[in-house]
Amino acid sequence: MRTKSRVIAGVVAATLLAQLTACGSIFYPDRRGQIEGKIDPLIAGADAIGILFFVIPGLIAFAVDFATGAIYLPAGQSAQVDPQQLKQLVGADGQVDPLALKALIETSTGHQLPLDDPRLIQHSGSSEQLAAYGLRPAA
Structure with missing residues (x-):
């Protein structure tokens, strides 16, 4: 019975950890630490899809990406043409x-x-x- 409770606790911990990670942090871990910049539409769209399916995890994904700076494009890059x-x-x-x-x-x-x-x-x-x-x- 002890093994079953450890497995359940592991699954719950993994699920909570997966909800706290955000798309920008997963796709582009090298972007973390940026303070500002242009928002990457790919990451914003992926986070928005998270809101469509699961509201709370999607909002957490946006919050984590903004807090870590992973949602911003690197300096000097843009996602559009003038x-x-x-x-x-x-x-x-x-x-x-x-x-x-x-x-x-x-x-x-x-x-x-x-x-x-x-x-x-x-x-x-x-x-x-x-x-x-x-x-x-x-x-």
Whole structure:
């Protein structure tokens, strides 16, 4: 009977420990100790999914990530591209050079995207979306 109670206590302890760890602390332990910066949307999204399924552990995950600083991107990195830089990629005919776009994303965010992948599905934007970025649609 003593072994059974130790197993139950171990399972309860492991469950509580798993609830106290957060996604940023697990995925990027080297980010711990940061005080401020831009929030990593991947970590924030993973913590938000925790809120959807389990409210209290999700809130604890957010609190732990903010307290440890693991939710912040490292200094000098961003998760988005400046719209002004995107304007430079649009040609006179309204087409975007995929190689230049790939290079811009890599230099801005540090991530390599497989834009030349044959499975990639490209969608055209609407006139309203282009106007939001100060671009004029070209035929």
